[in-house]
Amino acid sequence: MKQSAVILSALVAYATAEVPQEQSHRMFLTATQTLLQLNNRFNIVDPVFGLLGAAAAADGAGDVTNLDCLQQIVADEAFTNALALEDENERITGLANALLFRALEKNTGSVGLASVNCNEVANNPEIAAISQHQDPASENAQQINKDITLSLAVQLASVGADPTLALLAGTFTAGDPNDPTAAGNTCNVDTDAVGCIFTQNLIVADATVDEINQAVADAMGADAPQANEAMAENLDALASAMASGQISAVASDNGASKASASASNAGASASAAASGNLQAFSGNLGGAAPAVQNTGDDNRPFETNGVTFQNIGAAIQRSCAVQHNACANAANSGQIDASVSDCDAQEDECLAQANTKIKRGKSVKIRQNGALDFGSCSDPSIQFAEGLDGRKEAAFAPNNKGDFSQGSALNINIISSFICGRLRDSCKAGDATIQACEAGQAAAQGQQGQAAADAFNTALGV
Known part of the structure; x- marks a missing residue:
C-alpha cells in the first residue's frame, strides 16, 4: 500500500503539468517491474517513474540521482536480470520487455516538447543502442521515432526476439501544441493490463514490415529473423496475446512469435x-x-x-x-x-x-569426413574478453562477426543459442554440426568465463 501511495501521489502531482500517458503501455511496465525486483540494486520504486519528468521521477527513483537516465537505468537493470534467467523463453521474453520499455515515450511538460536524452552509457550495449520515443508533435519526431523503432527491431532480433515487437513501443498520433488542455491524443488507464494504447487502437506504427526487415538484414545478414506482416497489421491482438502469455517474444523460423504453452497445448x-x-x-x-x-x-x-x-x-x-x-x-x-x-x-x-561418447570437461565432436560441416558459414567460435562493445566487464561474443553478427553478452547462452540457430537456419549446416553445437551449448552452461567459451569451441572443433 505504501508503494502504491507513493506512485499515486507522484502521478497526481504530475497531472497538473500535462495529461499523463505513462500507463498507456502497461504490459511493459508490469513485465519490467517483475524483472527489476529480481535484483533491485538502486531501490527503484517502480518503472513508471522512469517515464515521468525529472521532478515527478524523483519520488520513485530510489538511489538514482541522474533522473534523466532513470528510464535507461531501469531498462538496463531489467535486461541484466533477464540475462540470468535459465529458461530460454523466459530469458528472451524478459530481454525483449526490457528493450521495449527503454524505447517508450516519456511524459513531458507540454504537447510537442521532446524529452531529454540520457547522457550516460548503459552497461548493456543492447540497451545503449536505443533511446526513448519522442512526442509525435515535437520537431522531426516522425523520423526520430522511426529510427528508434528500427534500432529496437535490430536489438530485439539480436537477442533472439521477434523484430515485429518493435512496433509495440510506438506512440500516439501527434497532438496540437497549441491545445491549452495539453491533452494530446493520449490515454492513461492503470487498470488496463495490456495497455490502453493497444486496446483503444491508438498506437501508430512507426515503420513498415519491409523497413524493419531491411534494417535487421543490414545489421545481421539476409537470413536474419523477419517481421510478420499479419502481426504488424494487428498490433492490438499481438499485444493482448503477449500480455496474456499466449505467445512469447521468441522469434520463430518465419519471424512470427512462437506460441507458448496455453491451456490446450x-x-x-x-x-x-x-x-x-x-x-x-x-x-x-x-x-x-x-x-x-x-x-x-x-x-x-x-x-x-x-x-x-x-x-x-x-x-x-x-x-x-x-x-x-x-x-x-x-x-x-x-x-x-x-x-x-x-x-x-x-x-x-x-x-x-x-552412449554420448563425451568425456568430462569435453564436448561432443561429431565429424563428417574428419570435419564438421558449417554450411555457408565459417568459424562459429566464441571469444571471452574484456572491452567488448564498450563493456567494463569481460563478456562473450562471436569471433566471426561476418557470419554471426551478434553483440556481446554476459551470459554465454545468449551467444551460443544465437550461433546454433544461425548455423541451423541461415548457414544450413549439417545435422551433425547442429548436434555438436547444442552439445557445446549445454557444456558451456556448466562452466564460467573462458572455460565456458572453451567448452563450446571444443564441441565444434574450433
Missing part, C-alpha cells in the same frame, strides 16, 4: 512428459540426474532442468553436467562423504550409459 506437453524419463542413469551421488523429457515440441523436443534441445544426446549431456555440478558442490561443502573426483567418475558413467 499444456495438456499435450504434460502427456508427452508422462511418457517417461529419458535419463536412464541411476547413480545418485549428491543427488539424481535431472529428468530428461520429450515435451512433444516440433523444434526442440527434449527438455532437462528448464533448458530445451533439438536432440536427446545434448539433453542427456546437460542432465549429467547438472548432476556433476551439484555433486561437486556438495563434496566441496562437506555435505556428502565424497570427493570431486568421485563426482567426475559418476559423470563419466552417466555419459557412458547414454
Whole structure:
C-alpha cells in the first residue's frame, strides 16, 4: 500500500503539468517491474517513474540521482536480470520487455516538447543502442521515432526476439501544441493490463514490415529473423496475446512469435512428459540426474532442468553436467562423504550409459569426413574478453562477426543459442554440426568465463 501511495501521489502531482500517458503501455511496465525486483540494486520504486519528468521521477527513483537516465537505468537493470534467467523463453521474453520499455515515450511538460536524452552509457550495449520515443508533435519526431523503432527491431532480433515487437513501443498520433488542455491524443488507464494504447487502437506504427526487415538484414545478414506482416497489421491482438502469455517474444523460423504453452497445448506437453524419463542413469551421488523429457515440441523436443534441445544426446549431456555440478558442490561443502573426483567418475558413467561418447570437461565432436560441416558459414567460435562493445566487464561474443553478427553478452547462452540457430537456419549446416553445437551449448552452461567459451569451441572443433 505504501508503494502504491507513493506512485499515486507522484502521478497526481504530475497531472497538473500535462495529461499523463505513462500507463498507456502497461504490459511493459508490469513485465519490467517483475524483472527489476529480481535484483533491485538502486531501490527503484517502480518503472513508471522512469517515464515521468525529472521532478515527478524523483519520488520513485530510489538511489538514482541522474533522473534523466532513470528510464535507461531501469531498462538496463531489467535486461541484466533477464540475462540470468535459465529458461530460454523466459530469458528472451524478459530481454525483449526490457528493450521495449527503454524505447517508450516519456511524459513531458507540454504537447510537442521532446524529452531529454540520457547522457550516460548503459552497461548493456543492447540497451545503449536505443533511446526513448519522442512526442509525435515535437520537431522531426516522425523520423526520430522511426529510427528508434528500427534500432529496437535490430536489438530485439539480436537477442533472439521477434523484430515485429518493435512496433509495440510506438506512440500516439501527434497532438496540437497549441491545445491549452495539453491533452494530446493520449490515454492513461492503470487498470488496463495490456495497455490502453493497444486496446483503444491508438498506437501508430512507426515503420513498415519491409523497413524493419531491411534494417535487421543490414545489421545481421539476409537470413536474419523477419517481421510478420499479419502481426504488424494487428498490433492490438499481438499485444493482448503477449500480455496474456499466449505467445512469447521468441522469434520463430518465419519471424512470427512462437506460441507458448496455453491451456490446450499444456495438456499435450504434460502427456508427452508422462511418457517417461529419458535419463536412464541411476547413480545418485549428491543427488539424481535431472529428468530428461520429450515435451512433444516440433523444434526442440527434449527438455532437462528448464533448458530445451533439438536432440536427446545434448539433453542427456546437460542432465549429467547438472548432476556433476551439484555433486561437486556438495563434496566441496562437506555435505556428502565424497570427493570431486568421485563426482567426475559418476559423470563419466552417466555419459557412458547414454552412449554420448563425451568425456568430462569435453564436448561432443561429431565429424563428417574428419570435419564438421558449417554450411555457408565459417568459424562459429566464441571469444571471452574484456572491452567488448564498450563493456567494463569481460563478456562473450562471436569471433566471426561476418557470419554471426551478434553483440556481446554476459551470459554465454545468449551467444551460443544465437550461433546454433544461425548455423541451423541461415548457414544450413549439417545435422551433425547442429548436434555438436547444442552439445557445446549445454557444456558451456556448466562452466564460467573462458572455460565456458572453451567448452563450446571444443564441441565444434574450433
